[in-house]
Amino acid sequence: MATKASRSAARIMMAPAVVLLLGWMLxxxxxxxxxxxxxxxxxxxxxxxxxxxxxxxxxxxxxxxFPTLDWVGFENFSRFVGSSSFWPSVWTTLVIVGGVLAxxxxxxxxxxxxxxxPMWGQGVVRILVIxxxxxxxxxxxxxxxxxxxxxxxxxxxxxxxxxxxEPVAWLSEASMGSIVMIVSWQWLPFATLILLTAIQSLDSExxxxxxxxxxxxxQRFGHIILPHLGRxxxxxxxIQTIFLLSIFAEIFVTTGGAFGTxxxxxxxxQRVLESQNVGLGSAGGVYAIILANIVAIFLMRIVGKxxxx
Amino acid sequence: xxRAVTTQRKTLTTALAWGVGLLIFFPILWTILxxxxxxxxxxxxxxxxxxxxxxxxxxxxxxxxxxxxxFLWNSVILAGGSTLxxxxxxxxxxxxxxxxxxxxxxxxxxxMLSTKMLPAVGxxxxxxxxxIELGLLDSRAGLVIVLMLINLPIIVWxxxxxxxxIPGEILEAARMDGATLKEELLYILTPMAIPGIASTVxxxxxxxxxxxxxxxxxxxxxxxxxxxxxxxYSSPEGLFFAKLSAASTMAxxxxxxxxxxxxxxxxxxxxxxxxK
Numbered sequence: 309m310a311t312k313a314s315r316s317a318a319r320i321m322m323a324p325a326v327v328l329l330l331g332w333m334l335x336x337x338x339x340x341x342x343x344x345x346x347x348x349x350x351x352x353x354x355x356x357x358x359x360x361x362x363x364x365x366x367x368x369x370x371x372x373x374f375p376t377l378d379w380v381g382f383e384n385f386s387r388f389v390g391s392s393s394f395w396p397s398v399w400t401t402l403v404i405v406g407g408v409l410a411x412x413x414x415x416x417x418x419x420x421x422x423x424x425x426p427m428w429g430q431g432v433v434r435i436l437v438i439x440x441x442x443x444x445x446x447x448x449x450x451x452x453x454x455x456x457x458x459x460x461x462x463x464x465x466x467x468x469x470x471x472x473x474e475p476v477a478w479l480s481e482a483s484m485g486s487i488v489m490i491v492s493w494q495w496l497p498f499a500t501l502i503l504l505t506a507i508q509s510l511d512s513e514x515x516x517x518x519x520x521x522x523x524x525x526x527q528r529f530g531h532i533i534l535p536h537l538g539r540x541x542x543x544x545x546x547i548q549t550i551f552l553l554s555i556f557a558e559i560f561v562t563t564g565g566a567f568g569t570x571x572x573x574x575x576x577x578q579r580v581l582e583s584q585n586v587g588l589g590s591a592g593g594v595y596a597i598i599l600a601n602i603v604a605i606f607l608m609r610i611v612g613k614x615x616x617x
Numbered sequence: 618x619x620r621a622v623t624t625q626r627k628t629l630t631t632a633l634a635w636g637v638g639l640l641i642f643f644p645i646l647w648t649i650l651x652x653x654x655x656x657x658x659x660x661x662x663x664x665x666x667x668x669x670x671x672x673x674x675x676x677x678x679x680x681x682x683x684x685x686x687x688f689l690w691n692s693v694i695l696a697g698g699s700t701l702x703x704x705x706x707x708x709x710x711x712x713x714x715x716x717x718x719x720x721x722x723x724x725x726x727x728x729m730l731s732t733k734m735l736p737a738v739g740x741x742x743x744x745x746x747x748x749i750e751l752g753l754l755d756s757r758a759g760l761v762i763v764l765m766l767i768n769l770p771i772i773v774w775x776x777x778x779x780x781x782x783i784p785g786e787i788l789e790a791a792r793m794d795g796a797t798l799k800e801e802l803l804y805i806l807t808p809m810a811i812p813g814i815a816s817t818v819x820x821x822x823x824x825x826x827x828x829x830x831x832x833x834x835x836x837x838x839x840x841x842x843x844x845x846x847x848x849x850y851s852s853p854e855g856l857f858f859a860k861l862s863a864a865s866t867m868a869x870x871x872x873x874x875x876x877x878x879x880x881x882x883x884x885x886x887x888x889x890x891x892x893k
Binding site for chain 1: 639660730731741742744850858877892
């Protein structure tokens with residue numbers, strides 16, 4: 309049993325991590341919430357302090373709720389939702405997240421089933437399949453954009469011409485499909501790896517018994533493998549959703565939000581840093597945080613249950 | 618009992634799996650090959666696969682034009698620094714949660730995880746503003762701290778799941794023999810924890826190396842790592858496929874190699890122990 313002394317030692321050892329994460333969460337979050345109820349246009353002269361520039365001044369204004377900025381109630385929230393770019397950005401986000409999830413989960417299941425079969429050079433194939441996950445987002449996006457999807461010199465253009473077809477300007481004419489394809493390539497390894505790990509934990513005797521009882525491959529898949537994978541699939545979906553909701557670099561370096569690829573994340577980024585309408589962008593940020601939290605609650609339940617086991 | 622597999626079937630699976638594997642790996646392979654071509658060969662139609670004059674000049678040009686080494690060094694500092702700092706802060710926390718659990722341990726762990734779910738864009742301006750106020754914009758110190766904080770929940774979680782696998786009986790036996798807390802930590806726990814810590818370091822180094830939201834938004838010149846350097850290729854000038862490939866190859870090669878060592882830890886680290 310832990311003694312009293314070791315308990316207080318434990319508390320002290322935990323303190324730095326807890327305090328840091330608490331600060332990391334509360335300070336920026338409270339700033340976002342405050343700004344979302346303010347008119348704050350730095351480029352039009354709105355200042356958070358009318359005195360010095362020091363950090364002490366900043367903290368003083370922060371504690372007092374930035375009195376130099378006007379409160380505007382829920383105006384930013386209604387204007388963010390009311391703007392003509394809001395619903396398209398929600399739709400774009402849903403299509404990208406949904407499209408990538410569908411592709412990575414379905415192909416991930418097929419790939420993990422394939423990789424689980426006995427074969428020569430299994431280790432090497434695994435490495436080949438996993439590799440895209442380790443490529444940094446800016447590299448994978450630019451490699452796809454230029455060397456594959458370039459309408460003049462890209463490999464796809466060469467391929468299309470070879471078959472006598474007119475090359476496609478992928479990132480402007482089929483922008484959404486192109487982005488979904490790039491992001492799916494990045495995330496397929498993750499889904500495959502997790503599903504493969506789950507498949508390998510399946511009791512092979514159960515499968516053999518089913519086979520002896522005359523169950524065909526499809527029946528074995530539907531009645532044994534798929535139910536066994538249920539939890540892993542849920543986890544893949546939840547974790548990927550959280551990461552996919554905030555993809556940024558892939559859009560930043562390919563279309564820059566043009567051609568209907570402006571996601572909610574990208575819209576907020578543009579409001580906040582490009583047009584510097586901080587109040588409006590912060591209201592968008594609050595929406596994004598709420599959205600992510602809805603997904604997070606489901607994920608935490610599963611992870612939490614696993615902790616008890 | 619293993620099922621008997623016919624050679625014919627095994628050959629077929631092997632061919633199929635290798636085909637799919639090479640297809641998925643192809644963009645990386647193509648990037649590496651292109652980095653050794655001239656610009657003219659890089660865009661040639663029909664595409665040239667292997668029968669070209671291999672050249673290293675793209676690597677020389679990339680380094681010469683943009684001081685590639687500086688970006689590389691920034692990446693090393695940011696990924697290494699944030700991982701090291703994270704480990705120093707997380708090891709004691711994970712240790713105490715694994716070996717001196719209390720009623721609140723589970724809540725604390727889940728709460729830490731929830732901070733990881735916070736969408737970065739939701740706090741972009743506050744962090745940007747704090748960086749300006751503290752003079753941290755485009756500084757390596759500021760980014761080391763941010764990258765450490767975004768990965769801290771994963772580090773704590775991974776270490777926690779590894780530490781929990783260390784049998785508690787060993788600690789109790791040591792305590793019975795009169796080991797002090799310091800001795801317990803130094804001679805018993807540390808040696809048993811090293812493999813877990815190493816895996817955690819590896820995965821978090823990779824995650825920090827590839828992080829491309831904060832590194833793009835909070836750096837300009839001085840602290841810009843490879844993610845930002847590669848992003849500068851999004852506005853092309855003239856023929857640049859071979860040079861883009863050379864820059865990309867250099868940016869991903871170290872991580873591909875590290876990544877291959879960390880496949881197993883990847884599952885544990887990114888599912889927070891929910892899939893093992």
